[in-house]
Amino acid sequence: MAELDILIxxxxxxxxxxxxxxxxxxERRALVSNMLETMYAAPGIGLAATQxxxxxxxxxxxxxxxxxxxxxxxxxxxxxVEGRARHEEGxxxxxxxxxxxxxxxxxxxAAIDIDGNPxxxxxxxxxxxxxxxxxxxxxxxxxxxxxxxxxKRRIKKKMLKHEKE
Ligand code: ZN
Numbered sequence: 736m737a738e739l740d741i742l743i744x745x746x747x748x749x750x751x752x753x754x755x756x757x758x759x760x761x762e763r764r765a766l767v768s769n770m771l772e773t774m775y776a777a778p779g780i781g782l783a784a785t786q787x788x789x790x791x792x793x794x795x796x797x798x799x800x801x802x803x804x805x806x807x808x809x810x811x812x813x814x815x816v817e818g819r820a821r822h823e824e825g826x827x828x829x830x831x832x833x834x835x836x837x838x839x840x841x842x843x844x845a846a847i848d849i850d851g852n853p854x855x856x857x858x859x860x861x862x863x864x865x866x867x868x869x870x871x872x873x874x875x876x877x878x879x880x881x882x883x884x885x886x887k888r889r890i891k892k893k894m895l896k897h898e899k900e
Pocket of ligand 1: 826827828868872
């Protein structure tokens with residue numbers, strides 16, 4: 736296994752829309768285990784393939800307290816939503832920035848697991864936030880896109896400054 740480099744906002748590659756996965760190969764299985772290692776090392780609770788510059792619809796999440804309940808979401812899709820809620824979010828691609836974002840409160844999503852089996856799961860709270868945040872990554876979207884233009888500009892400046900240091 737290996738840790739992978741995470742793209743940092745405002746890197747243009749974070750804006751690419753990921754394509755659907757049609758086959759679970761050994762290569763993709765290895766990618767998923769590297770993604771999990773990278774996520775745990777960061778440490779984070781979710782990572783989309785887009786963030787490591789692989790533009791395929793693959794996400795890993797683990798919102799458990801001990802970090803021992805990994806979930807793999809291949810070709811994830813939200814199939815039902817209910818209610819709205821605001822939570823504070825952060826992102827491994829925007830280190831050190833935390834802002835309130837409003838999203839769907841309860842969701843039901845469909846995905847394929849690492850063995851190629853389709854499944855559906857209901858989520859609320861942190862898991863619901865995390866799944867929506869990661870699916871956004873696959874569509875080239877970032878949580879700062881939900882903030883005001885002024886705030887977003889400030890964050891961009893901060894990230895670019897950070898890069899130079
Ligand atoms: Zn993120």
